[in-house]
Amino acid sequence: METGLVVGLAAALAWGIASYLGAIGARQFGGWITNIGASVFSFIVLVPLAFIALPDRPAEPTLGDIALLGSVGIAILGVDFLLYTLLTMAPVAVIYPILASNSAVVTVLAVILLGEQVSPLQAAGIMSVTAGVFLIAWRRTPATGPAGAPAEEAFTSASLSATPRRSAAAAPRQASLSAITAAIGISIVAGVLLFIVVDATKRLGWYQPIIIDRMFQGAVIGALLVAGFPPRAHLRGHAPRWWLLLVLMGMLNAIASSLYGFGNQFGSTALTATAASTFAAVPVVLGIVLLGERPQRHQAVGIAAAIAGIVALGA
Numbered sequence: 001m002e003t004g005l006v007v008g009l010a011a012a013l014a015w016g017i018a019s020y021l022g023a024i025g026a027r028q029f030g031g032w033i034t035n036i037g038a039s040v041f042s043f044i045v046l047v048p049l050a051f052i053a054l055p056d057r058p059a060e061p062t063l064g065d066i067a068l069l070g071s072v073g074i075a076i077l078g079v080d081f082l083l084y085t086l087l088t089m090a091p092v093a094v095i096y097p098i099l100a101s102n103s104a105v106v107t108v109l110a111v112i113l114l115g116e117q118v119s120p121l122q123a124a125g126i127m128s129v130t131a132g133v134f135l136i137a138w139r140r141t142p143a144t145g146p147a148g149a150p151a152e153e154a155f156t157s158a159s160l161s162a163t164p165r166r167s168a169a170a171a172p173r174q175a176s177l178s179a180i181t182a183a184i185g186i187s188i189v190a191g192v193l194l195f196i197v198v199d200a201t202k203r204l205g206w207y208q209p210i211i212i213d214r215m216f217q218g219a220v221i222g223a224l225l226v227a228g229f230p231p232r233a234h235l236r237g238h239a240p241r242w243w244l245l246l247v248l249m250g251m252l253n254a255i256a257s258s259l260y261g262f263g264n265q266f267g268s269t270a271l272t273a274t275a276a277s278t279f280a281a282v283p284v285v286l287g288i289v290l291l292g293e294r295p296q297r298h299q300a301v302g303i304a305a306a307i308a309g310i311v312a313l314g315a
Contacts, residue, residue, distance in 0.1 A: 006267075007259040007260070007262055007263035007267060007272060007275075008259075008260070008263050008267075008272040008275025008276040009275045009276075009278075010255075010256075010259050011255075011256040011257075011259035011260040011263070011272075011275070011276045011279070012256075012275055012276045012277070012278045012279040012282070013279075013282065014252045014253075014255045014256035014259065015252070015253070015256040015260075015276070015279035015282075016278075016279040016280070016281065016282020016283055016286075017252055017282060018038075018249050018252035018253045018256060019092075019096055019279065019280075019282065019283040020092065020282060020283040020286045020287070021245055021248060021249040021252070022034060022038065022083075022084060022087065022249055023084075023087040023092045023283065023287070024167075024245065025037065025084075025242070025245050025246055025249060026084040026085070026087045026088050027087070027088050027165055027167050027171060028164065028165070028166055028167045028238065028242050028245075029164050029234075029238065029242065029246070030084075030085070030088065030162060030163065030164040030165065030230070030234065031081050031082070031083075031084035031085030031087075031088065031160070032081055032084075032229075032230050032234075033164065033230060033234060033235065033246075034084045034246065034249075035077065035080050035081045035084055036221055036225075037243075037246025037247070037249060037250055038080065038246065038249050038250050038253055039077060039080075039214065039217045039218065039221060039250070040218065040221065040250065041246060041247050041249070041250025041251060041254075042214060042250040042251070042253045042254040042257070043211075043214040043215070043217070043218055043250075043254075044250070045250065045251050045254035045255070046207075046210060046211055046214060046254050046257075046258070047211070049207060049258065050207070050211065053205070053206070053207035053208075054207065054208075056205070057204065057205045057207065057208060058203070058204065058205045058265075059203055059204055059205070060204075061200075061204055061208055061212065065200060065203075065204065065212075066212055068196065068200070069196075069197070069200055069208075069209050069212040069213050069216075070212060070213065070215070070216035071216075072193050072196050072197060072213055073212065073213025073214065073215070073216040073217045074213075074216055074217065074220055075189070075193055076190075076193055076213060076217070077217045077220060077221070079186055079189055079190050079193065081160075082160075082182065082186055083095070083099060083183075083186055085155075085159055085160060085162075086155065086179055086182060086183055086186070087171070088159075088162070088165060088171060089153035089155065089159065089171060089172065089175075089176070089179055090153075090171060090172065090174075090175035090176070090179040090180075090183070091171060091172070091173060091174065091175060091287060091291075091293040091295065092283045092284065092286070092287030092291065092293060093283075093284045093287040093288055093293045093295050093303060094136055094174070094175045094180070094183075094293075094295060094299065094303075095175065095179075095183050096280045096283045096284060096287075097132065097133075097136060097280050097284060097302070097303045097306040097307055098133055098136060098180065098183040098184055098187055098306070099183060099186060099187050099190065099280070100187075100277065100279065100280035100306070100307070100310050101129045101132070101133055101187050101306055101309075101310060102187045102188070102190040102191035102194055103129075103191070103194075103277055103310050104125070104126050104129045104130070104191070104309070104310075105187065105188055105190075105191020105192060105194075105195070106191050106194050106195045106198065107122060107125075107126060108126070109191070109192065109195045110195070113195075121312050122312060124309075124312055125308075125309040125310070125311070125312030126309065127309070128305050128306070128308055128309030128312060129305075129306050129309035129310060130309075131302070131305050131309075132301075132302040132303065132304070132305030132306030132307075132308075132309055133184065133187075133302065133306055134302065135298050135299060135301055135302025135305065136180065136295075136299050136302040136303060136306065138298070138302075152172045152174055152175070152176040152179075153172055153176055153179065154176050154178045154179070155176065155178040155179045155181075155182045156178070163234060164234050164238075166237070166238070171291075173293065173294055174295075174296070197209050197213070198264070201261055201264055201265065202264075205261075205265055206258065206260075206261025206262050206264065206265045207258075207261065209261070210257050210258065210261060256276075256279075259276075260272065260276050263276070277310040277311050278307070278310075278311060280306075280307055280310065281307055284303060284307070
């Protein structure tokens with residue numbers, strides 16, 4: 001079996017499980033602590049891989065590369081914080097298909113900036129993703145849930161400073177319009193950042209872009225912790241199993257990122273991207289089966305259309 005297909009599927013599985021764990025962790029710790037755990041533990045896993053990856057690096061990064069990838073890493077840290085915050089106030093099955101549509105942004109940028117051509121299948125994928133996101137965002141009737149179900153939460157600036165919920169309250173069964181709008185914005189920004197990383201990977205290999213952005217993320221996290229953010233009270237009172245969840249999440253993120261980069265460097269980029277793009281299906285299914293999430297019927301059609309379009313984009 002082709003290398004790109006194997007590592008792409010493995011990356012999709014690891015990313016998918018990590019995404020689901022990220023939603024669970026965010027509802028316990030809040031967006032920022034979950035973000036810290038994902039980044040720090042991912043970095044710890046990636047550092048020893050330098051002994052394997054660096055001897056085969058195709059090129060040395062310039063100072064410009066380091067500055068650019070470092071800036072991307074810091075921006076990704078902010079994007080992930082917003083994402084984990086959204087997952088405390090909206091269903092996994094709604095947010096992740098929107099986020100995964102960033103592959104459409106990457107494709108459009110490749111066409112505009114690199115002069116690449118899209119196949120008819122990829123063009124159909126872009127339309128499918130666009131239609132899917134529209135269906136997810138559109139609700140024909142006000143979203144209502146079972147009696148006692150939590151009401152929709154608006155995404156506001158106050159959401160960013162919320163204290164950890166410690167899993168005391170379930171997330172709403174439907175996403176508010178502001179949460180969906182924020183998810184679409186995050187997807188666009190994430191697509192631009194991913195495009196920059198993919199371009200650097202082609203020149204520098206799979207390892208260097210990953211470790212550079214994690215190093216800059218670690219520096220920012222360290223500075224914020226020294227400055228007292230998040231408050232120490234937010235870090236206390238979590239059972240050990242929750243910290244183990246963050247460890248597992250970070251490990252899976254590191255594994256997925258490494259496999260994805262490896263597949264792009266040594267295997268077929270098309271097969272790697274196609275296989276890895278299916279990751280969104282994992283948190284969607286787990287959210288429906290394990291968390292009892294119930295998207296509206298037309299939203300379910302939109303979720304299916306978005307995931308199908310994402311797969312087509314990788315072809």
